[in-house]
Amino acid sequence: MKKAMIIVNPSSGKEESLQHVRSVEEILRDQGYVVTVKETAKELDATRFCVNACEEACDLVVSIGGDGTLHETINGFIDQDHRPRLGVIPLGTVNDFARALQIPLSPELAIRTLTSARVKNVDMGLLNGRMFANVVATGSLAESLSAVSSDDKSMFGTFAYFKEGMKELISHPAHSLIVRYDDNIWEGKSPLFLATLTNSVGGFEKLAPDAAVDDGLLHCFIFKNLNILNTVTASISLFLGNLKDHSDIVYFTAKHVSVSSAEPVSTNVDGEEGPSLPIELGILPRHIEVIVPEEV
Numbered sequence: 001m002k003k004a005m006i007i008v009n010p011s012s013g014k015e016e017s018l019q020h021v022r023s024v025e026e027i028l029r030d031q032g033y034v035v036t037v038k039e040t041a042k043e044l045d046a047t048r049f050c051v052n053a054c055e056e057a058c059d060l061v062v063s064i065g066g067d068g069t070l071h072e073t074i075n076g077f078i079d080q081d082h083r084p085r086l087g088v089i090p091l092g093t094v095n096d097f098a099r100a101l102q103i104p105l106s107p108e109l110a111i112r113t114l115t116s117a118r119v120k121n122v123d124m125g126l127l128n129g130r131m132f133a134n135v136v137a138t139g140s141l142a143e144s145l146s147a148v149s150s151d152d153k154s155m156f157g158t159f160a161y162f163k164e165g166m167k168e169l170i171s172h173p174a175h176s177l178i179v180r181y182d183d184n185i186w187e188g189k190s191p192l193f194l195a196t197l198t199n200s201v202g203g204f205e206k207l208a209p210d211a212a213v214d215d216g217l218l219h220c221f222i223f224k225n226l227n228i229l230n231t232v233t234a235s236i237s238l239f240l241g242n243l244k245d246h247s248d249i250v251y252f253t254a255k256h257v258s259v260s261s262a263e264p265v266s267t268n269v270d271g272e273e274g275p276s277l278p279i280e281l282g283i284l285p286r287h288i289e290v291i292v293p294e295e296v
């Protein structure tokens with residue numbers, strides 16, 4: 001008998017997740033799964049539930065929520081010999097992981113994807129021993145992203161991050177960062193360092209068009225001291241998909257990266273507040289099997 005666990009965050013996005021649980025249950029039962037539903041009530045519940053799913057040898061875990069719920073869910077896979085296949089129903093405000101895997105952002109279509117026979121083995125990032133699915137950001141601009149309120153996210157979606165970022169850029173100086181990668185070192189002032197596994201960051205699907213979910217690489221961007229003027233040109237590059245070629249951006253790929261600073265600097269991991277610097281980043285190539293839509 002196949003076993004599936006649904007992990008649902010009722011607070012994600014526009015707080016509509018619970019409406020979709022019944023349809024997910026039905027579609028899984030039709031496929032012969034015995035289904036358990038676990039509703040999160042607080043931080044790290046999704047991780048505990050996913051640990052249980054691994055220990056109970058579930059075949060499938062379905063995460064219903066945003067990138068934060070997904071981040072907590074995948075961290076339940078750490079050190080597990082048995083890792084269930086993952087299904088994703090994106091109900092957050094940004095949903096970078098779903099965007100990167102072409103999982104539909106419409107809940108009804110995403111739920112239908114659970115019948116797909118196609119799976120993809122997807123890289124997971126490591127940050128100080130914990131996993132991440134999309135992106136790590138650090139610097140003053142990243143700090144402002146953690147400060148985006150739930151109300152703003154529900155009201156403005158991706159634009160809430162853009163709005164907060166522009167505000168921060170005008171009011172706060174860059175931090176001194178030291179970025180070490182492979183045999184290289186970059187030192188200087190930067191308002192933002194990003195390490196992404198996926199093309200989509202903060203809902204901008206063209207931020208890192210070269211980042212394939214299974215290429216075993218961290219795609220890194222160091223924003224050099226941005227001002228109002230070059231922010232405009234960087235924004236244009238962002239929309240055109242060639243940010244990595246902008247003269248005020250340092251771009252590289254690596255398997256190991258460390259970032260430190262003499263100043264206290266926090267991070268944003270998969271859209272939620274992360275640990276303070278220093279951080280050590282690594283990669284677990286093709287670590288998790290995710291259900292993705294059939295090829296069209």
Ligand SMILES: Nc1ncnc2c1ncn2[C@@H]1O[C@H](COP(=O)(O)OP(=O)(O)OP(=O)(O)O)[C@@H](O)[C@H]1O
Pocket residue numbers: 009010011012013014040041042043044045065066067068069070072091092093094095153270271272
């Ligand atoms: N019942 C709950 N009430 C409030 N917060 C919760 C609850 N359950 C889990 N959480 C927390 O909510 C956080 C955010 O969830 P999630 O990312 O899914 O939604 P979101 O912030 O609306 O979406 P996005 O990350 O796409 O902006 C999770 O990191 C988790 O710790």
